[in-house]
Amino acid sequence: xxLLPIIYLLVLSPLAQAQINIGFYKQEKSGLSxxxxxxxxxxxxxxxxxxxxxxxxxxxWLKSNEFQQAEAVDDVMAExxxxxxxxxxxxxxxxxxxxxxxxxxxxxxxxxxxxxxxAIAQRKHYKILICTGVEGINLELLDGxxxxxxxxxxxxxxxxxxxxxxxxxxxxxx
Amino acid sequence: MTTTQTLLxxxxxxxxVVVNMLPELSGPQWVTRFPGSNRTSDLNSSFRQSAxxxxxxxxxxxANVRISAxxxxxxxAYLMHYCVKISKGLIAPDKVxxxxxxxxxxxxxxxxxxxxxxxEMARGYTIVHPPALISRHTERAAIDMTITGIIxxxxxxASAQAVEVTDNTVLYRIGASYGCHKLIPDPPHWSDNGx
Numbered sequence: 201x202x203l204l205p206i207i208y209l210l211v212l213s214p215l216a217q218a219q220i221n222i223g224f225y226k227q228e229k230s231g232l233s234x235x236x237x238x239x240x241x242x243x244x245x246x247x248x249x250x251x252x253x254x255x256x257x258x259x260x261w262l263k264s265n266e267f268q269q270a271e272a273v274d275d276v277m278a279e280x281x282x283x284x285x286x287x288x289x290x291x292x293x294x295x296x297x298x299x300x301x302x303x304x305x306x307x308x309x310x311x312x313x314x315x316x317x318x319a320i321a322q323r324k325h326y327k328i329l330i331c332t333g334v335e336g337i338n339l340e341l342l343d344g345x346x347x348x349x350x351x352x353x354x355x356x357x358x359x360x361x362x363x364x365x366x367x368x369x370x371x372x373x374x
Numbered sequence: 375m376t377t378t379q380t381l382l383x384x385x386x387x388x389x390x391v392v393v394n395m396l397p398e399l400s401g402p403q404w405v406t407r408f409p410g411s412n413r414t415s416d417l418n419s420s421f422r423q424s425a426x427x428x429x430x431x432x433x434x435x436x437a438n439v440r441i442s443a444x445x446x447x448x449x450x451a452y453l454m455h456y457c458v459k460i461s462k463g464l465i466a467p468d469k470v471x472x473x474x475x476x477x478x479x480x481x482x483x484x485x486x487x488x489x490x491x492x493x494e495m496a497r498g499y500t501i502v503h504p505p506a507l508i509s510r511h512t513e514r515a516a517i518d519m520t521i522t523g524i525i526x527x528x529x530x531x532a533s534a535q536a537v538e539v540t541d542n543t544v545l546y547r548i549g550a551s552y553g554c555h556k557l558i559p560d561p562p563h564w565s566d567n568g569x
Contacts, residue, residue: 298500332503333559334569335511335518352561354518355502357454358446358509363559 218244220321222328222341223302224353231288233270237280237349238304240269247303248291249317259309260291282351299353301339303328331363338363397479400457400467400491404478405498408450410511416445418514421566424553425517427532428564431552432521435529435539442518442562446511449476453495454505456480460492467492516565517554521545 223236225248234246249259267285303309306319306326317328327342335358341349398404414426425444432439452473459465460480467481467488482488499505510516524545528538532551539545546556555568 298497299502331559333563334506334509334557335563336560337503338559354442354562356443357499357501358451358506358511359503360506361559 218242218305218321220306220319220326220341220348221304222339222349222351223304224299224337224339224351225302226299227290228298229290231286231290234267234285234287234302235273235282235351235353236285236302236304237282237351239283240264240267240285243267243304245305245307247306247309247319248300249303249309250300259303262287262291301328301330332359332361333363334358334361395477397477399479399482400460400488400495402491402494402498404453404495408447408453408476410446410450411444412441414441414444414517416514417517421515421517421553424566425564428549428552428554429519431530431548432524435524435527437524437527437529438520438522440520442520443511444517445514446509448508448512449473451505451507451509451512452476453478454499454501455507457492457495457499458501458504461489461496463489510565510567510569515567516563518560518562519564520562 219238219242221236221238221243223234223238223246225235226233232248236243243264246262246264247259248262264285266287266289268287270284270286273282273284301317303317303319306321308320310318312318312327316330319326319328324343326348329338329340329342331338332355333352336355337353339351339353340347414422414429417425429439429441453476456465456470460467460470467485470480480488480492482491511518524539525541526539528536529548531537531548532553537544537548539548549556549564553566554564555566557563557565557568
């Protein structure tokens with residue numbers, strides 16, 4: 201009887217066990233960088249998608265074995281370590297834009313209204329919200345109302361904010 | 375090779391000579407011009423004092439602070455803003471307003487050439503989202519910094535009170551006491567008024 205759960209676990213595909221996560225990609229002449237909090241061993245499939253406000257093209261799918269660990273980066277003030285993985289191959293024209301969103305371990309990804317994506321993983325639907333602050337991109341992965349992950353990508357220039365909460369913190373209220 | 379030096383304003387006639395410079399065509403060579411700064415000395419005097427005092431207090435408490443940006447020249451913002459607009463066809467090259475100190479000619483006399491040159495600039499700046507023309511950075515009143523290792527430590531606020539930084543909201547309050555106000559959706563960004 202005890203063998204049954206073990207056999208069941210063995211037949212589960214790696215993708216079926218893998219947790220969904222989010223990240224950012226940046227493509228330069230030297231190759232492609234992936235930034236995420238997910239460990240490389242937990243990544244099986246990556247969808248690289250342009251920001252919906254930037255480009256209507258479809259997502260580009262990659263496998264994790266093409267990536268190698270690079271230097272970790274700080275997620276500013278979030279006190280979490282963001283991993284940096286590199287791939288030396290340049291995948292243009294598969295991806296037209298220099299940077300965008302990475303959706304990790306999803307089985308399907310589709311665009312939704314209001315600059316967001318719907319990802320399907322392990323038969324569940326997840327929402328991925330994207331908005332810009334005054335100089336960076338905010339990304340959130342939601343399971344219903346529950347926020348699973350959030351990540352920020354610093355652009356290094358001032359942009360036109362689209363995030364709803366663009367105001368400063370009200371110091372007096374704390 | 376020999377060079378000749380000529381006085382543009384002869385001593386016998388002190389009327390200044392006016393030299394008309396032709397604007398330079400747009401293109402990727404503009405990208406490296408008007409670079410931004412990550413020095414606090416490039417901030418306006420009042421915010422500079424606030425930012426420097428806050429950073430001193432953070433470091434004294436054991437935080438690691440890395441400054442990414444302080445001043446961003448308006449000229450750079452202008453170049454970034456309009457190269458994207460032209461490359462996306464949102465404005466005609468000959469309709470771009472002039473900016474003093476930026477002798478750029480956006481109009482190449484050919485629509486496609488103008489758009490291509492602007493697109494090359496946008497690629498050079500690695501622009502994805504539309505850049506803003508004016509910000510607290512162009513006004514020398516904002517700083518972007520990565521602060522790590524402060525949660526759980528105790529630091530002094532501007533009135534020299536020791537405060538335990540239990541979470542980021544406490545840090546925001548301490549920053550505000552120095553005159554560095556936090557903008558929530560942008561973790562690295564602090565400014566004189568929180569925008």
